[in-house]
Amino acid sequence: MAELRKFRAALVQLRASRSVVANVDQAARLIREAKAAGADYVQTPEQTSLMELDRKSLFANIVEEDHDPALAALQELARELKIFLHIGSLAVKVSPEKAANRAFMVGPDGEIIARYDKIHLFDVDLPGKESYRESNTFRPGETAIVVGLPWGGLGLTVCYDVRFPQLYRALAEAGAHFLTVPAAFTRQTGEAHWHVLLRARAIENGAFVLAAAQGGKHENGRETFGHSMVIDPWGRVIAEAGIEPGVTIAEIDPALVVQARSRIPSLEHGRRFEVVAPATEGARLHVVGRA
Secondary structure (H helix, E strand, O other): OOOOOOOEEEEEOOOOOOHHHOOOOOOOOHHHHHHHHHOOEEEEOOOOOOOOOOHHHHHOOOHHHHOHHHHHHHHHHHHHHOOOEEEEEEEEEEOOOOEEEEEEOOOOOOEEEEEEEEEOOEEEOOOOOOEEEEEHHHHHOOOOOEEEOEEEEEEEEOOHHOOOOOHHHHHHHHHEEEOOOEEEHHHHHHHHHHHHHHHHHHHHHHHHEOOEEEEEEEEOOOOOEEEOOOOOOOOOOOEOOOOOOOEEEEEEEEHHHHHHHOOOHHHOOOOOOOEEOOOOOOOOOHHHHHH
């Protein structure tokens, strides 16, 4: 770890609408509030600039990264406030038929330090006829990212990724001390799984988890769970929001990562192993575990 210096993290909780301008204005106001509270690092949720389920309407309102006014405005804000601004994700056009659900880490100079395209896409049918097909619109990412910040390594993920623990273990083994999960979790799945999934990712990897969320009933009819939260490396929730838009602040002490990993050094104990499936038609042999 580069330094054991503490820092202040802020999670911006939004209730994004179908208006990019209104969403960026709301995000900017809350980012300024976070800075005024002393935040060094600010995270916004998934789909920061636009909450839109209709594919045609989405593509009518998004552009390529180089021409994205929301991204440009948020870069300028990071430069003005001199903060590390983690844009949880924006929908950016990558082809005439597909977008990327892309997270951005922006430095205090306003330059983009890293990009991450959401790897795991939410293709799910929930009870009550609630159905999502992100793969119809988005192209999945293929690369996991750890960003080097002044306080240690920060692993980038987005929302549904949280259900794939192997991604978080890979990020931790690659040097992540802080794991991020900006999200737009549905109310239904959030009530059942949000807390336990985030706490599990923290405990398994001896890492902080920082998760900014969308919350409430959106203009497009979708309902998201909210409850942005920060979890320490021992699995304790140290800060949590409710449903309403706002800012959640937490003091982050990287020394707690060292402490948790020395108590339970599971990152050092991973081993390669084989899984032998039953001898049935279509069964396959998988080799998994640490390299």
